[in-house]
Amino acid sequence: MNEQDLSSFLDIAKDLFEEEKNQPVLSPIGLDQLHSKLDLKLSHEGLEHERFKDVLKSLILNTPRTSTNRFFNQLFGGRNSKATLGELLSVLLNSSMYTYKIGGPMIAIEREIIQNICRMAGYDESSYGTIASGGSMTNYMALIMARDHFDPNITTQGIKKNLVMYSSVESHYSIKKNAAFSGIGASNVRYIETNDKGEMLCEELEAQIKKDIEDDLHPFFINATIGTTVLGAVDPLAEISEIAKRYNLWLHADAAFYGSFLFSKKYRGVLKDLEKTDSFSMNAHKMLSTPITCSFIFTRHKECLYHSFDSSADYLYQGDEDDWNPGKISFQCGRRNDALKLWTLWKAIGTEGIERMVNNECELARIARNYIRNNENYTLYSGDKSLTICFNYRNIPADQLCQGLHKTGELMVGYGHFRDQQFVRMVAVNSGLQKNDMLEFFRRLESFADNNYF
Numbered sequence: 001m002n003e004q005d006l007s008s009f010l011d012i013a014k015d016l017f018e019e020e021k022n023q024p025v026l027s028p029i030g031l032d033q034l035h036s037k038l039d040l041k042l043s044h045e046g047l048e049h050e051r052f053k054d055v056l057k058s059l060i061l062n063t064p065r066t067s068t069n070r071f072f073n074q075l076f077g078g079r080n081s082k083a084t085l086g087e088l089l090s091v092l093l094n095s096s097m098y099t100y101k102i103g104g105p106m107i108a109i110e111r112e113i114i115q116n117i118c119r120m121a122g123y124d125e126s127s128y129g130t131i132a133s134g135g136s137m138t139n140y141m142a143l144i145m146a147r148d149h150f151d152p153n154i155t156t157q158g159i160k161k162n163l164v165m166y167s168s169v170e171s172h173y174s175i176k177k178n179a180a181f182s183g184i185g186a187s188n189v190r191y192i193e194t195n196d197k198g199e200m201l202c203e204e205l206e207a208q209i210k211k212d213i214e215d216d217l218h219p220f221f222i223n224a225t226i227g228t229t230v231l232g233a234v235d236p237l238a239e240i241s242e243i244a245k246r247y248n249l250w251l252h253a254d255a256a257f258y259g260s261f262l263f264s265k266k267y268r269g270v271l272k273d274l275e276k277t278d279s280f281s282m283n284a285h286k287m288l289s290t291p292i293t294c295s296f297i298f299t300r301h302k303e304c305l306y307h308s309f310d311s312s313a314d315y316l317y318q319g320d321e322d323d324w325n326p327g328k329i330s331f332q333c334g335r336r337n338d339a340l341k342l343w344t345l346w347k348a349i350g351t352e353g354i355e356r357m358v359n360n361e362c363e364l365a366r367i368a369r370n371y372i373r374n375n376e377n378y379t380l381y382s383g384d385k386s387l388t389i390c391f392n393y394r395n396i397p398a399d400q401l402c403q404g405l406h407k408t409g410e411l412m413v414g415y416g417h418f419r420d421q422q423f424v425r426m427v428a429v430n431s432g433l434q435k436n437d438m439l440e441f442f443r444r445l446e447s448f449a450d451n452n453y454f
């Protein structure tokens with residue numbers, strides 16, 4: 001990277017930070033205006049540097065802002081400075097995380113993170129993990145391991161039996177996609193009903209398993225969600241793990257959202273019985289505010305990672321031991337270094353610093369819930385432990401309210417559904433926020449709503 005571009009980077013970054021303060025939410029650019037507003041077309045001729053820099057700056061400054069104090073729209077948000085530093089450096093190094101020869105000490109920091117989290121999860125020495133390109137993909141890896149564990153010949157001969165799998169109606173849509181990708185088939189996912197908090201009903205789960213066995217089908221996999229996407233609900237792992245044991249099924253916990261509760265002594269209870277699972281997913285880019293993506297899969301059965309993902313390419317794996325060549329247990333071949341951003345964060349502030357981040361998010365969620373509870377114009381739908389705060393204000397349709405708030409540049413917040421109820425879903429995962437940011441959210445929402453929906 002030459003000096004000119006490095007200095008352009010710093011200029012644009014400073015402008016972005018400034019603009020994020022001045023205007024935390026951009027009104028969306030209509031698709032009909034996109035090309036007149038921005039110079040996006042590629043052409044035969046290049047641009048001289050100053051013109052190029054202007055075009056680039058304009059593009060950057062017109063992209064939706066996900067790191068500001070008025071972004072509550074996704075299960076990610078904020079920009080952790082130490083993690084961003086790590087991410088920028090990993091781009092400069094451009095490592096690929098398949099071999100020790102290419103990754104060097106970056107392989108060691110990935111191992112350090114994986115071993116620490118396995119220990120925090122209560123997994124023993126035979127556990128291990130890896131990083132993939134998102135929670136959907138780590139859930140996919142879990143499903144593949146479970147499938148191949150059910151019948152080790154599947155990796156060579158394909159699926160010969162009618163496999164069926166279980167997940168709650170509130171679980172993430174990647175479960176269904178992954179069932180299709182893996183050859184299980186989307187219609188072989190049994191969606192188990194939940195109670196009115198969004199938690200999987202264990203009696204329904206067991207009844208369905210029994211029925212499938214009677215029908216000569218082959219149950220092999222249960223996905224329990226620890227932090228559902230909408231309500232932030234937690235499936236009862238203790239009971240589900242008993243059922244998994246009884247029928248000899250692989251139990252995966254999709255903790256993409258809530259996995260980072262491992263870092264908090266105060267809230268570790270959310271992940272109670274995690275050690276009884278066969279695998280779990282965790283996205284550090286959600287609660288820990290690292291740049292996207294930072295997605296882990298952990299399993300108690302290291303050998304299953306090797307069985308499903310090692311098709312050794314000898315030209316790559318020359319020298320060093322298996323554990324130092326994580327390409328052997330990866331989904332992909334070339335793999336970007338997603339470990340460094342979590343390592344820089346963890347190294348800089350320590351486990352106790354990450355614990356404070358997590359606890360602060362819980363505190364922010366509590367502040368929002370209290371505000372709602374103390375104001376009779378609101379109805380609350382999410383539970384007391386959730387990092388998503390689901391509510392309606394004066395019965396205004398949530399979709400209209402959220403769209404209006406976005407269009408007018410007030411707030412970015414989304415809406416969700418539970419059963420036939422639609423509501424605003426505010427997410428508290430930006431640990432850089434403070435109490436005032438939460439109160440400001442409600443102030444803006446009310447002022448917008450009161451002016452537009454008398």
Ligand SMILES: *Cc1c(COP(=O)(O)O)cnc(C)c1O
Nearest residue numbers: 134135136172227229254256257
């Ligand atoms: C976010 C999330 C996913 C998907 O993760 P991506 O990184 O967006 O692919 C899966 N499951 C749950 C419970 C999630 O919250």
